[in-house]
Amino acid sequence: MADVITPRSVDYAQWYVDVIRAAKLADYSPVRGCMIIRPNGYALWENMRAVLDRMFKETGHENAYFPLFIPESFLAKEAEHVEGFAKECAVVTHSRLKIDENGRLIPDPASKLEENLIVRPTSETIIWDTFSRWIQSWRDLPILINQWANVVRWEMRTRLFLRTMEFLWQEGHTAHATREEAIEEALRILDIYTTFAEEYMAMPVIQGVKTPSERFAGAVETYCIEALMQDGKALQAGTSHFLGQNFAKAFDCKFQNQNNELEYVWATSWGVSTRLIGALVMTHSDDQGLVLPPRLAPTQVVIIPIFRNDAEKSAVLEQAQRMERELKDAGFTVKLDARETHRPGWKFNEYEVQGVPLRIAIGPRDVAQGTVELARRDTRTKETVPQEGLAARVRETLEAIQQNLLARARAFRDEMTTRVDTYEQFKEVLEEKGGFILAHWDGTPETEARIKEETKATIRCIPLDRDAEALGTREEGRDMLTGKPSKQRVVFAKAY
Amino acid sequence: MADVITPRSVDYAQWYVDVIRAAKLADYSPVRGCMIIRPNGYALWENMRAVLDRMFKETGHENAYFPLFIPESFLAKEAEHVEGFAKECAVVTHSRLKIDENGRLIPDPASKLEENLIVRPTSETIIWDTFSRWIQSWRDLPILINQWANVVRWEMRTRLFLRTMEFLWQEGHTAHATREEAIEEALRILDIYTTFAEEYMAMPVIQGVKTPSERFAGAVETYCIEALMQDGKALQAGTSHFLGQNFAKAFDCKFQNQNNELEYVWATSWGVSTRLIGALVMTHSDDQGLVLPPRLAPTQVVIIPIFRNDAEKSAVLEQAQRMERELKDAGFTVKLDARETHRPGWKFNEYEVQGVPLRIAIGPRDVAQGTVELARRDTRTKETVPQEGLAARVRETLEAIQQNLLARARAFRDEMTTRVDTYEQFKEVLEEKGGFILAHWDGTPETEARIKEETKATIRCIPLDRDAEALGTREEGRDMLTGKPSKQRVVFAKAY
DSSP states (O other), rough: OOOOOOOOTTTTTHHHHHHHHTOOOEESSSSSTTTTEHHHHHHHHHHHHHHHHHHHHHHTTTBBBBBSSHHHHHHHHSSSHHHHHGGGEEEESSSSSEETTTTTTEGGGGEEEEEEEEOOSSHHHHHHHHHHHHBBGGGGOOOOEEEEEEEEOOSSSSSSBBOOOOEEEEEEEEEEEEEHHHHHHHHHHHHHHHHIIIIIIIOOOEEOOOOOGSOOOOOOOOEEEEEOOOOOOEEEEEEEEEEHHHOOOHTTTTOOOOOOOEEOOOEEEEEEETTHHHHHHHHHBBTTTTOOOOOTOOOSEEEEEESSHHHHHHHHHHHHHHHHHHHTEEETTTOOOOOSSSOHHHHHHHHHTTTTTEEEEEEEHHHHHEEEEETTTTTOEEEEEEEEHHHHHHHHHHHHHHHHHHHHHHHHHHHTTTESSSSSHHHHHHTTOSEEEEEESSSSSHHEEEEEEEEHHHHEEEEEEHHHHHOOOOOEETTTOOOEEEEEEEEEOOBO | OOOOOTTTOOOOOHHHHHHHTTOEEEEEEESOOOOOEEEHHHHHHHHHHHHHHHHHHHHTTEOBOOOOOEEEHHTTTTHHHHHHHHGGGGEESSOOOEEEEOOOEOOOGGGGEEEEEEEEESSSHHHHHHHHHHOOOOGGGOOEEEEEEEOOOOOEEETTTTOOOOOOOEEEEEEEEEEEEHHHHHHHHHHHHHHHHIIIOOOOEEEOOOOOGSTTTTTOOOEEEEETTTTEEEEEEEEEEEEEEEHHTTTTTTEEEEEEEEEEOOEEEEEEEEHHHEEEEEOBBBBBOOOOOOOSSSEEEEEOOOOOSSSHHHHOOOOOOOOHHHHHHHOOOOEEEOOOSHHHHHHHHHHTTTTTTTTEEEOHHHHHHEEEEEEEETOOOOEEESSSHHHHHHHHHHHHHHHHHHHHHHHHHHHEEOOOOOOHHHHHHHHTTTTTEEEEEOOOOHHHHHHHHHOOOEEEEEHHHHHHHHHTOOEEEEOOOTOOOSSSEEEEEBBO
């Protein structure tokens, strides 16, 4: 029996958990706040990773791997950084367990560490300590490193994929000779994240820059992409930081420039995580379960044979297997589910729940007529098509699904983006509709904090060129709360 | 200036470290026992991972991801397992740091955990806890899971790649309905490891089973592949464990069989790690640096253009770029190093140190004659060949290098494998030659322990069919020490 999925209209948060459970993406684990990523979820992550990894490599980045543990003293070196991470980190204090007099396993006091180790919440400190040994001259620059790793942040309130104590991510760390080059790198990565979100995840995003109070701990500027979920809440989907010389100064990392002068190195860091899987679920899925964009779906096409007796079985399976081969040869990921332990109806439901973009059913009548039934997951529509030219038809349909998902998400996002000019209106839209709100802000942290306190809405970002233009935010006005002058609208929302 | 590499004959251990440093594979880190895997080393690991991952998937395994942290109480559930791992594990006791009255960062006493967490040394416990929820019926079996992850074992004596506190690995965990099926799985994986070692790493191995004293903590049988390094010491390159029902019992994991009876589930686990990079270095490299088998080398072919003036440059580069395209199109990983900041001789040395299997040099005379110079890394031989048909020539040569490396390593291994019948002879061979020693053993842990204590040699394995036949170990005899009867020779060696 299939798992029951709570409708979104009844309980959105429960729907989210139900979809993840029913689609077998992840499970809660006995370790508080940690999740088990099940094969379906991990296969999705592998596909996301493969695309991003290729994009990073095409832009000159290399992968490396740095230690899981960070000495306590490293964290202390960058003042804002320690402020940001010390309050939520796993601290390793001992290197051995022993059985005590009551037969219980305890940390062996004799194994207490001289210096405690932190499980990395992010790796700027250990990497900049290393860069300080790798970099002497301008000839050693730039260094463009990426790392695929697990990190730990001791979050109190966790939610599968969106906020977990341990998560998987990539963290890029780059070192540059000039400020301009570092900013260019941070923005190049923001473009990669944007392309990935929109062209692969089919999830439209706003490119922006964070306000000072929302910056990464230790950054000079934090650039971000912000997406909108179906419940009208925003989700930060990726960040790229221009770190200035902050970490270079903390770890004394200087280089000799072309004029033989010593200068501190300029830095960026950037990352996206398994959180993107949560974003994907919340962007496209429906009350029937997961909906996946074809470019990331671990299985793009499932073939389900329908037969009632051995004669039908052999005829149907023969054609089903031929189609499987044809579609695999054409480069699609295809699964033929010929199990006789489950009925076709059960399978239809199962792959719908799991979000397989395209289902092909073939029965005795199809065999006779040389047809198959194609069913799209996104629109839940069916059509009977000839077997002849199937690969081309599948290609077109998958492409149509990919485009439809993006268009649908974009239409929703646009509909849920509201311009407001008064605080009354702001609170009303926030309360009754949610979504992105474009409003004027006087640029002070005080006003930002007051709005957050009174409404729980935060400034998601100040749109960069592309989206400032699309959204028309670059116009003068007056802060909706204080009436002070403002040069542009910013994007407010309640957020995950 | 290139790094100096200590010759093997002078100091083998230092040679090993020098090669790793000079080839930029890894660095020591400020965290004791942890290493930084540099881009060259990580690219090698990515290639190894890609091949193994494909082999696992082709045999029905799926990837998943389980939590980094293991509750202390989980470790305690399997008696031998806790005995094996409690003495060397990183213990997380707090979830927050704070600044004390002296301005020092300390674990916040208020954040002390109710139950301490262990950084996984291996994941049997957390996975079997999960399996106990996933498995109810024989229909849920088998479960064939693999995980690519980092693990931590608090080793006191560490060595880059071979033994590090944190390392990267894959750990497979499978659940089966019968004992026979589990053993079959463990041996299937041993064959995959063997194929990988011999056909990709070009490293011959002996397939065997461990003696009880060398088994994995919690296993019923540990199967292994054992390789021989150039200094005559053995290296365990991979293990595959038949775990019986030990973990199923510890975590109360039962299934309803086809007769509606409840039974404990049967288990295997298996893993290889970044240790394989150390094995690769020690199997093929020489006093000039790294030597890599073409099937795993991140760069298979490097093209170095040689010119003295702009006219030569443009002619040479044009052909070099054409070759680069041709070879890339043919599926090789190719690097064209046209930098003018470094001289050709420097580059020749650099790529030799980094172990690139094939170097192509092209100068003005080659342009005139339509030739290039091919240089093999394994034999350090050169030949001038026509540009016409280069891709086919490169393919043949890379294949010849791959085969030569395996043949050379196999010849060395065979030469270093000695049959002995007396303990005197055993000690003499061990002292003067090293290598694998095939000797009779009476099957008792006492004799095994005494030999280990007196000579530091351990029983690496009892050869399984393939290698028992090849080595002729299945013959009766008498234990070289006690004179008691023995049914077969076993493989002794000093080991890493």
